[in-house]
Amino acid sequence: MTDIRHIVILTGAGVSAESGVATFRGPGGLWEGHRVEDVCTPQALAHDPDLVHRFYDKRRANLASVEPNAAHRALARLDAEWPGELLLVTQNVDDLHDRAGSKRLVHMHGELKSALCALCGVQTEWADPLPPGTPCPSCDAPALRPDIVFFGEMPYHMEAIDAALARADLFVSIGTSGAVYPAAGFVRTAHYHGADTLELNLERSEGSAWFGESRLGPAGTLVPDWVE
Numbered sequence: 001m002t003d004i005r006h007i008v009i010l011t012g013a014g015v016s017a018e019s020g021v022a023t024f025r026g027p028g029g030l031w032e033g034h035r036v037e038d039v040c041t042p043q044a045l046a047h048d049p050d051l052v053h054r055f056y057d058k059r060r061a062n063l064a065s066v067e068p069n070a071a072h073r074a075l076a077r078l079d080a081e082w083p084g085e086l087l088l089v090t091q092n093v094d095d096l097h098d099r100a101g102s103k104r105l106v107h108m109h110g111e112l113k114s115a116l117c118a119l120c121g122v123q124t125e126w127a128d129p130l131p132p133g134t135p136c137p138s139c140d141a142p143a144l145r146p147d148i149v150f151f152g153e154m155p156y157h158m159e160a161i162d163a164a165l166a167r168a169d170l171f172v173s174i175g176t177s178g179a180v181y182p183a184a185g186f187v188r189t190a191h192y193h194g195a196d197t198l199e200l201n202l203e204r205s206e207g208s209a210w211f212g213e214s215r216l217g218p219a220g221t222l223v224p225d226w227v228e
């Protein structure tokens, strides 16, 4: 990585798979027992808030039984030691990158451990139990919801992500199917701005053809190998 100074890394559910966090798509995926439109849209939250809260309560409870894996740890090491600019953009709502020690990190699809007031937009730490109708600590409206970016909602930190992609010399995508936008388009943006592009994934993602290089295998092996 001799000429590389600025790195943007995108992670998806595959980076947490070896920690025991389910991915979304495919057999055994998180949405196998749920239709996405039943749990992951603002309409679903309005129509059946109990179902949506239960879905995320279960996922949040699961965090207590999982640990960061070798891929999370390698990325945290890179963050600590890389002298140039680095931004780790995760689509994951788990806290495994945080617990591994990554600092230059943004959660573009929200966080299980955060609550969002649907009325005033204030974000607070999630404290169990927070059933639907819990009042917001700031404006008192009974509008606290999981701080998760649903389909049709704007992902977080897009300005910072776009700015980092425009400066990146290297864009690395890890453990994501490339099925969900805008994250699926980051490889094209980075390529357009002249960055090298590398994919580390168990199998070729939907946008695989856009990457300069694809390495296929488990993140727990590929990521430490790449970082060293």
Ligand code: BJW
Pocket (backbone or CB within 6 Å): 011, 012, 013, 014, 015, 017, 018, 023, 024, 025, 026, 029, 040, 091, 092, 093, 109, 148, 149, 150, 151, 152, 153, 154, 155, 158, 174, 175, 176, 177, 178, 179, 180, 181, 182, 200, 201, 202, 203, 204, 205, 217, 218, 219, 220
């Ligand atoms: C391993 C591994 C191992 C396994 N090692 N690898 C038509 C065209 C284009 C766009 C749209 C469209 N219609 C609608 C849209 C927009 C929509 C969208 O993309 N829809 C698609 C379905 C087409 N997007 C949105 O609505 C987004 N907002 C938006 O676009 O706002 C407007 C906007 C405009 C302009 C600029 C910016 C914005 C919001 C998307 C919100 C996504 N939310 C979710 C749920 C989060 C909460 C939750 O956790 O429940 O985020 S959806 C879900 O998918 C989750 C994930 O973050 C996301 C991506 O999934 P991911 O991480 O890729 O997981 P998988 O399971 O798909 O893949 C895992 C991969 O890992 C696989 O490839 C495996 O092989 C691999 N793997 N084990 C390495 N050990």
